[in-house]
Amino acid sequence: xxxxxxxxxxxxxxWADRGCVIQEPxxxxxxxxxxxxxxxxxxxxxKPYRVAYVQPSRRPADGRYGENPNRLYKHQQxxxxxxxxxxxxIEQYLGSLEAVxxxxxxxxxxxxxxxxxxxxxxxxxxxxxxxxxxxEITQFTYFQQCGxxxxxxxxxxxxxxxxxxxxxxxxxxxxxxxxxxPGFTYADVRFEDERQNSVYNFEMADVAMLxxxxxxxxxxxQRLIAEFAKAPSERFPVLSAYDQVLKCSNLFNLLDARGAIxxxxxxxxxxxxxxxxxxxxxxxxxxxxxxxAA
Amino acid sequence: MDFLLEIGSEExxxxxxxxxxxxxxxxxxxxxxxxxxKGEVAWAEATPRxxxxxxxxxxxxxxxxxxxETGPPATAGPKAAEGFARKMGVAVESLVESNGRFTxxxxxxxxxxGQILAAAMPQLILGIPWPKTMYWLGKxxxxxxxxxxxxVALLGSGVVPFEVAGVASSNLTQGHRRLAKSKKPxxxxxxxxxxxxxxxxxxxxxxxxxxxxxxxxxxIGVKPDAALLHTLTYITEYPTPILGAFEESYxxxxxxxxxxxxxHHQKYFSVxxxxxxxxxxxVAVMNTDADPEGFVRSGNERVLRARFNDARFFFEKDxxxxxxxxxxxxxxxxxxxxxxxYFEKIQRMMSLVPEGPARRAAELSKCDLTTEMVKExxxxxxxxxxxxxRKQGEPEAVAQAIYEHYKPLSMEDSIxxxxxxxxxxxxxxxxxxxxxxxVGLIPSGSKDPFALRRxxxxxxxxxxxxxxxxxxxxxxxxxxxxxxxRIRHYFRDYPYDEVNAAMAGGWxxxxxxxxxxxxxxxxxxxxxxxxxxxSFKRVKNILEQAKFEGGPVDPAAFDDDAERxxxxxxxxxRTGVGYRQALENIATLRPAVDRFFDKVLVNAPxxxxxxxxxxxxxQLREKFSxxxxxxxxxxxxVA
Numbered sequence: 048x049x050x051x052x053x054x055x056x057x058x059x060x061x062w063a064d065r066g067c068v069i070q071e072p073x074x075x076x077x078x079x080x081x082x083x084x085x086x087x088x089x090x091x092x093x094k095p096y097r098v099a100y101v102q103p104s105r106r107p108a109d110g111r112y113g114e115n116p117n118r119l120y121k122h123q124q125x126x127x128x129x130x131x132x133x134x135x136x137i138e139q140y141l142g143s144l145e146a147v148x149x150x151x152x153x154x155x156x157x158x159x160x161x162x163x164x165x166x167x168x169x170x171x172x173x174x175x176x177x178x179x180x181x182x183e184i185t186q187f188t189y190f191q192q193c194g195x196x197x198x199x200x201x202x203x204x205x206x207x208x209x210x211x212x213x214x215x216x217x218x219x220x221x222x223x224x225x226x227x228x229p230g231f232t233y234a235d236v237r238f239e240d241e242r243q244n245s246v247y248n249f250e251m252a253d254v255a256m257l258x259x260x261x262x263x264x265x266x267x268x269q270r271l272i273a274e275f276a277k278a279p280s281e282r283f284p285v286l287s288a289y290d291q292v293l294k295c296s297n298l299f300n301l302l303d304a305r306g307a308i309x310x311x312x313x314x315x316x317x318x319x320x321x322x323x324x325x326x327x328x329x330x331x332x333x334x335x336x337x338x339x340a341a
Numbered sequence: 342m343d344f345l346l347e348i349g350s351e352e353x354x355x356x357x358x359x360x361x362x363x364x365x366x367x368x369x370x371x372x373x374x375x376x377x378x379k380g381e382v383a384w385a386e387a388t389p390r391x392x393x394x395x396x397x398x399x400x401x402x403x404x405x406x407x408x409x410e411t412g413p414p415a416t417a418g419p420k421a422a423e424g425f426a427r428k429m430g431v432a433v434e435s436l437v438e439s440n441g442r443f444t445x446x447x448x449x450x451x452x453x454x455g456q457i458l459a460a461a462m463p464q465l466i467l468g469i470p471w472p473k474t475m476y477w478l479g480k481x482x483x484x485x486x487x488x489x490x491x492x493v494a495l496l497g498s499g500v501v502p503f504e505v506a507g508v509a510s511s512n513l514t515q516g517h518r519r520l521a522k523s524k525k526p527x528x529x530x531x532x533x534x535x536x537x538x539x540x541x542x543x544x545x546x547x548x549x550x551x552x553x554x555x556x557x558x559x560x561i562g563v564k565p566d567a568a569l570l571h572t573l574t575y576i577t578e579y580p581t582p583i584l585g586a587f588e589e590s591y592x593x594x595x596x597x598x599x600x601x602x603x604x605h606h607q608k609y610f611s612v613x614x615x616x617x618x619x620x621x622x623x624v625a626v627m628n629t630d631a632d633p634e635g636f637v638r639s640g641n642e643r644v645l646r647a648r649f650n651d652a653r654f655f656f657e658k659d660x661x662x663x664x665x666x667x668x669x670x671x672x673x674x675x676x677x678x679x680x681x682x683y684f685e686k687i688q689r690m691m692s693l694v695p696e697g698p699a700r701r702a703a704e705l706s707k708c709d710l711t712t713e714m715v716k717e718x719x720x721x722x723x724x725x726x727x728x729x730x731r732k733q734g735e736p737e738a739v740a741q742a743i744y745e746h747y748k749p750l751s752m753e754d755s756i757x758x759x760x761x762x763x764x765x766x767x768x769x770x771x772x773x774x775x776x777x778x779x780v781g782l783i784p785s786g787s788k789d790p791f792a793l794r795r796x797x798x799x800x801x802x803x804x805x806x807x808x809x810x811x812x813x814x815x816x817x818x819x820x821x822x823x824x825x826x827r828i829r830h831y832f833r834d835y836p837y838d839e840v841n842a843a844m845a846g847g848w849x850x851x852x853x854x855x856x857x858x859x860x861x862x863x864x865x866x867x868x869x870x871x872x873x874x875x876s877f878k879r880v881k882n883i884l885e886q887a888k889f890e891g892g893p894v895d896p897a898a899f900d901d902d903a904e905r906x907x908x909x910x911x912x913x914x915r916t917g918v919g920y921r922q923a924l925e926n927i928a929t930l931r932p933a934v935d936r937f938f939d940k941v942l943v944n945a946p947x948x949x950x951x952x953x954x955x956x957x958x959x960q961l962r963e964k965f966s967x968x969x970x971x972x973x974x975x976x977x978x979v980a
Binding site for chain 1: 478520654
């Protein structure tokens, strides 16, 4: 039986062998691997790219104090971007399952329609949830738009839910029972993270501080977008502006978990995040065009 | 000759497949007609990964045709004749003069069927109207539902060559993703196509897959579910059902919750015991041939266990706070941004229903929106509220009304069974309509984000089938117009002119409208009815032309027996006797009306006689159009 980390090693090796850059997790809080610049920005524009990385993804509202066997505040995604999409992408994907020891001849695999959409990122794609014996293990998406911009090449995005995959392979009922490494369970590694952050996110996070931080990062993103519009250049810190967007997104999620955003306000706040996200996406595309790059 | 087309795609969403097959049949039929080719679309079949069509009895090609083309006038001279001959591709000597113009006999070589198909296929394939398409080769490239990965196009034994989205047609197909004998493409002919697919674990025909699923569940008491069966038929290429089990203890959860988890989240069939109660079992349909080591079964069981555990957690958490205690929380739940909260909505709903259980049900009806269960399983709104109300000791009538107040969910769905449920459903829907219309959220075209058509349709259905008299006449003009359409839709199985006629007699009371429609239908075929209806149309036209707006009938001013007789006959018609009898009575006016029009000139020179005759006709129309306006009846041969 492979440990959690062994499964990750095998998947990384599998995709490295297929020409992917193996990146490390991004160091700003994100809700999903899609939000990392390695996906959100790299899928834009005409340059081919292939990358795979594990991304710890924070969803404050999904926290359960470490008490629910299947729900986590922070879960680990393995994110693969293939740009452009190879013709045999599905076969390659199925090969990755076999690489971690799933004999597909003995299991049931289905591709069920599931189109992915992120209103906060102005991004959407067409695809499936991949069901293995009734368990959703991967979100498979052909990216169509990002930051409100049509994509030049159509990347395939594979997002593996690593805890689910590991629980499946190790036949565990609770994610906390997963063996992370020999002698260490998932609970040993992550339980306190789940419990303490649930306490903070639901009970103690200072709402006024979160709103202030949200507005600060939003203003900084807006300032950078305005500066770029005046004087675009090759060295302009578009990536730094994007970090501000990610901060906003995470703060929005924290406010939401804290119950500080009414249903009425929600749409408006999402629109604010989307606005800066789209602004940065447009900067990135423009920066990549020859006249700016020159 | 036969033509086989197979479009190999990545997994197509199940619900789009059948409409697409219908489209393909139509598109091929049109293609044949447009190109004057004989032939028949024999079948169109599909699995998630392929759309296949067989066209049979095709000729080798079009016939060669000789067409006479008319050119410039013969007087235009030799230059014009040469020009015309060149354009037509014939020798100038071959031109013939006909009716003063040059004409040319042009021979049009017929194209072969292969040429026609090769030219037409790319557009036919990319012209399929999918609900949502994607591109996969890059911006500006062809769009399809999912990437096209291979195309089989065989005319007889030969490949019809063309290319779509970078894929060249061939005689190579693919089998089941995992079960195919080899990962290499499979060479096929039209004759062995289905067998080769089957050898590689693809059951091409939906009916055969459906039968395979049904056969595999035959001895299990599966809860019938046609929609789920349809879905499973189209998300598998080689379906095989397996039976799984769950712990009995989960049966303490509401059955509706268990079924929703199994059906909507896991696409499982529920299993019923002989007494109709839920058994701790389920049937999953695999897209593979067998589960020799039980991995698939135990995997599905584990997933279901986790889902049920979640549901149990929600259920227990929800019991910490009664529905009644959740009322205040509804102030923070927005019904509609411009309209306000659900708390405000229930206040309005309460004022719309009679006192008693219905009012209590209205008060609690939206409280389940704050429960964990409904947040997780939104489809169960109402149902969860009803179950919790019962558990929390609310009267049965209250619980039942909450339980079913979202009904009817469609034209086919039944209305709430209890009168309280009907009132609550009416109040909920009517409030939604009124408020949305008030703030301008009126559906247009295909846009109806708040499902207002469904709400109005539900109201119509409840009023008619529940035989409730809730006058709709006091609603706003816009809403009344909206209801009119829904009423017509509800009565769409009745002849439209009868619906028009009955609605012209008023539609505020729908139970009454239905009674009048039934009566109209019954007398429509009787001897006197249609001729009388034709006369009413005439009456209407005469009154409209004369712009006559009513006046007293003065019997002393009659100067023809026909007038007097009609007037007397009108006095004798009894209408307060049930609609059918009343209509039959009215129909007896026919001879008198006919005679009136035979003998009498309405537009009499004497203004007093004339206006008296108009007054008589006006009274005729007024008095006898309350059940139905006969002038709306459309008659094949109007006199």
